[in-house]
Amino acid sequence: MIIYANELHRRFLDLTLLILAVVAPLLLALILGFAFGQGPVAKEVRIGVAFVQPHPNAELKHVVATGVIAAGNPPSVQVIDVSNPRSLLKLIHSGALLGGVVVPTPTRLVTVRQGNSPNPSRPKVTAHLENVDAVPKDTVATLTQLLRPVVSPGVGVQTNGLNVVVSPNSPDANAVARSIASGISLKIYEGALRLYSLRQPTSNPAVFASRVLTTAASIPSLPIAPTLQVRSIGSGPKSVLDYFSPSVAVIFIFVGASLGTRSILLERERGTLARLVASPISPTQIVVGKLLAILSISFLSILSVWGTTVLLFSANWGSTSGVLLMCIGSVLSMGGIAFLITSFARDEREALAVALIVGLLLALLGGNMLPPGVLPGFLQVASLATPNGWALVGFGRLALEHRSARSVVGPFSVLCLISLVTITIAAKRINSMMKP
Amino acid sequence: MNSSERSTWESETPVLRCSDLHKTYGSRPVVKGISFEIAPGEAYGLLGPNGAGKTTVISIVCGLIYPEAGSVELCGKNLTRRDRQLRKLIGYVPQEIALYPELSARANLEFFGRLYGLRHRQLGERVQEALTTVGLFDRANDKVANYSGGMKRRLNIAAALLHRPRLLVLDEPTVGIDPQSRVSILDTVSDLRDQGTSVLYTTHYIEEASRLCDRIGIVDAGTLIAQGTERDLLEHLDGSRSVTLQGKGDLDRLAAVVKSWPDVECVHVSNDAIDVSCSSTADIVASLVSTAVNTKVQVHGVEVREPNLEHIFMSLTGKELRD
Numbered sequence: 001m002i003i004y005a006n007e008l009h010r011r012f013l014d015l016t017l018l019i020l021a022v023v024a025p026l027l028l029a030l031i032l033g034f035a036f037g038q039g040p041v042a043k044e045v046r047i048g049v050a051f052v053q054p055h056p057n058a059e060l061k062h063v064v065a066t067g068v069i070a071a072g073n074p075p076s077v078q079v080i081d082v083s084n085p086r087s088l089l090k091l092i093h094s095g096a097l098l099g100g101v102v103v104p105t106p107t108r109l110v111t112v113r114q115g116n117s118p119n120p121s122r123p124k125v126t127a128h129l130e131n132v133d134a135v136p137k138d139t140v141a142t143l144t145q146l147l148r149p150v151v152s153p154g155v156g157v158q159t160n161g162l163n164v165v166v167s168p169n170s171p172d173a174n175a176v177a178r179s180i181a182s183g184i185s186l187k188i189y190e191g192a193l194r195l196y197s198l199r200q201p202t203s204n205p206a207v208f209a210s211r212v213l214t215t216a217a218s219i220p221s222l223p224i225a226p227t228l229q230v231r232s233i234g235s236g237p238k239s240v241l242d243y244f245s246p247s248v249a250v251i252f253i254f255v256g257a258s259l260g261t262r263s264i265l266l267e268r269e270r271g272t273l274a275r276l277v278a279s280p281i282s283p284t285q286i287v288v289g290k291l292l293a294i295l296s297i298s299f300l301s302i303l304s305v306w307g308t309t310v311l312l313f314s315a316n317w318g319s320t321s322g323v324l325l326m327c328i329g330s331v332l333s334m335g336g337i338a339f340l341i342t343s344f345a346r347d348e349r350e351a352l353a354v355a356l357i358v359g360l361l362l363a364l365l366g367g368n369m370l371p372p373g374v375l376p377g378f379l380q381v382a383s384l385a386t387p388n389g390w391a392l393v394g395f396g397r398l399a400l401e402h403r404s405a406r407s408v409v410g411p412f413s414v415l416c417l418i419s420l421v422t423i424t425i426a427a428k429r430i431n432s433m434m435k436p
Numbered sequence: 437m438n439s440s441e442r443s444t445w446e447s448e449t450p451v452l453r454c455s456d457l458h459k460t461y462g463s464r465p466v467v468k469g470i471s472f473e474i475a476p477g478e479a480y481g482l483l484g485p486n487g488a489g490k491t492t493v494i495s496i497v498c499g500l501i502y503p504e505a506g507s508v509e510l511c512g513k514n515l516t517r518r519d520r521q522l523r524k525l526i527g528y529v530p531q532e533i534a535l536y537p538e539l540s541a542r543a544n545l546e547f548f549g550r551l552y553g554l555r556h557r558q559l560g561e562r563v564q565e566a567l568t569t570v571g572l573f574d575r576a577n578d579k580v581a582n583y584s585g586g587m588k589r590r591l592n593i594a595a596a597l598l599h600r601p602r603l604l605v606l607d608e609p610t611v612g613i614d615p616q617s618r619v620s621i622l623d624t625v626s627d628l629r630d631q632g633t634s635v636l637y638t639t640h641y642i643e644e645a646s647r648l649c650d651r652i653g654i655v656d657a658g659t660l661i662a663q664g665t666e667r668d669l670l671e672h673l674d675g676s677r678s679v680t681l682q683g684k685g686d687l688d689r690l691a692a693v694v695k696s697w698p699d700v701e702c703v704h705v706s707n708d709a710i711d712v713s714c715s716s717t718a719d720i721v722a723s724l725v726s727t728a729v730n731t732k733v734q735v736h737g738v739e740v741r742e743p744n745l746e747h748i749f750m751s752l753t754g755k756e757l758r759d
């Protein structure tokens with residue numbers, strides 16, 4: 001315990017604690033984040049929806065809400081209710097929102113509400129006419145007009161009186177806002193079409209249905225405007241970040257641990273180790289104290305990488321308890337290997353040189369430098385001979401496959417085994433090294 | 437412990453007893469059967485040239501390495517790997533400066549004090565005490581890295597005093613420092629001895645050994661070739677003297693002649709002088725000068741000195757303590 005505190009205190013003073021546990025992980029996370037994440041701007045595309053009418057009724061709100069869902073944007077798109085069009089413009093101007101949609105007064109809208117029905121397969125439909133003028137007359141032209149946006153959703157957005165507002169420097173937001181507008185518009189037309197069908201004097205639904213079908217077939221199907229494709233926002237490159245951050249962090253903790261275990265050799269060269277051995281503290285206590293200090297610092301540094309990538313770049317390493325388990329396993333095993341190298345080195349320089357080479361080899365073999373699955377088959381097997389290979393298996397299950405903590409118990413146990421073996425051998429050797 | 441208890445114990449048991457220590461590195465024997473004892477309050481000096489095995493003996497005494505044969509007893513108890521508490525009896529001052537340069541003097545001492553089980557107020561008091569003893573009290577909060585060589589040496593000693601050891605073991609504590617710091621260190625150690633601490637001191641400086649130590653052991657090539665008080669050792673050389681002749685010429689030829697004389701124990705030639713140790717000086721001065729003249733050596737001066745430890749060493753080993 002005294003040795004442990006002394007080690008940490010000295011690391012704190014010579015700044016290696018700060019560098020290894022805070023600064024370096026932060027840098028690492030920043031590099032990874034900017035390379036693979038999209039930065040805080042890409043985190044969310046915020047689009048506002050405002051109603052011209054001060055107090056829109058529930059039906060209108062429902063139409064808009066289903067329209068937003070119909071737009072089918074990824075979760076990174078956030079749609080926010082704004083009280084009126086003027087504040088919407090202000091928010092877009094200030095940058096708080098990237099775009100917006102203004103829904104006009106319902107004089108030109110028709111909404112349809114689905115009432116509660118005892119039989120869910122045949123919902124009771126009640127129509128509300130907001131404005132009699134807007135009710136389409138039963139003509140082929142009217143039916144065509146109603147069906148067109150259903151067949152080609154990209155067309156006719158503006159014709160329905162919806163305004164799309166975007167800030168000029170955000171093409172993504174532009175596309176997202178348009179797709180939301182077109183979703184809302186689609187729902188409005190759908191409602192109108194439904195209402196239209198309810199008000200048909202025809203008693204035979206089959207006749208009406210065939211009319212709808214032929215009219216729909218006569219409308220040319222236009223492709224969805226390419227600007228509405230907003231696929232690239234969100235998940236793609238971020239999963240690379242999710243996986244690469246732990247992968248690089250594992251190599252990083254190896255370097256940190258190697259620097260740490262040198263402390264024993266340094267103390268031997270400096271002569272302070274002789275003082276420790278001459279004291280009533282037993283050699284085992286010395287070794288354990290130092291090892292614990294090194295492992296704690298490594299653990300702190302991997303937690304820092306995790307925290308930073310999650311907070312700044314909204315990385316998702318996967319299940320929290322699983323990640324904790326894998327962090328502990330990685331720290332133990334990488335610390336064990338660093339410790340083993342130290343125990344075989346004759347002096348502090350040799351230890352550092354060997355650690356660098358071994359670290360690089362482990363990283364190459366274990367696959368830390370490459371995206372998952374790129375390694376040829378035999379190397380994938382070889383990677384399981386390295387602790388980082390196992391660490392990556394575990395972190396991959398959590399980050400890429402989104403599996404539970406239980407799925408990493410296997411890799412975690414392998415890592416613990418590796419650390420048990422390496423630390424036992426190293427501790428034996430270092431114990432016998434405790435001479436001046 | 438009260439004083440009467442202490443005195444009976446002291447009178448019976450030596451603080452340190454080394455019996456027939458043997459240590460081999462690889463195939464080379466480095467310590468070959470060394471035995472000695474240190475009584476309570478006694479200062480014992482191990483005097484010997486580089487590589488004689490002084491540090492090795494000290495490492496065995498402090499339990500850093502274990503001998504192949506022989507035993508170390510501290511206050512009557514065998515020093516083993518297991519018994520860690522026995523180590524509290526020893527204050528070990530390593531030959532090199534064994535401190536953490538990135539820590540302050542105080543932080544260093546606090547750490548070493550904790551190793552010996554000192555805590556809280558007692559620790560603080562002992563740290564103050566040790567700093568005062570070595571005269572570093574006002575620099576206590578400076579980083580050791582910024583200390584001068586002499587100050588580091590003094591702090592190196594302070595770190596061994598915190599737990600008030602019965603036996604202070606110092607391995608060449610004055611190597612490579614200025615005369616002022618050396619005097620201060622010698623004073624510190626002799627004060628501690630006067631207060632009752634036993635001292636084991638290695639050096640290859642004769643002046644230090646003769647000034648500080650009650651008894652001296654002379655080590656050469658892993659064996660203790662003589663031990664006793666300085667007076668005892670000098671009695672060995674009863675009546676012997678050392679004559680130094682300063683001059684120019686073929687001193688080597690002169691030395692060759694002198695070496696063959698019956699009473700001469702040791703001859704040493706330097707640049708412009710020749711040292712002769714012999715068991716009686718009765719007619720050596722006259723013979724030396726006349727031989728010098730005969731061998732065409734220009735004599736500048738002759739000096740006759742009382743024997744000292746250096747001569748003892750020379751007479752015992754036939755070589756000089758420092759080369």
Ligand SMILES: Nc1ncnc2c1ncn2[C@@H]1O[C@H](COP(=O)(O)OP(=O)(O)OP(=O)(O)O)[C@@H](O)[C@H]1O
Nearest residue numbers: 461462466484485486487488489490491492493640
């Ligand atoms: N760890 C070691 N391995 C091998 N040989 C050693 C080791 N330590 C010391 N020696 C050898 O043992 C001999 C005695 O060394 P030691 O350090 O005891 O001498 P010393 O009397 O303290 O000398 P000095 O006055 O230079 O300090 C030397 O020849 C040295 O080379």
Ligand SMILES: [Mg+2]
Nearest residue numbers: 490491531607
């Ligand atoms: Mg030595």
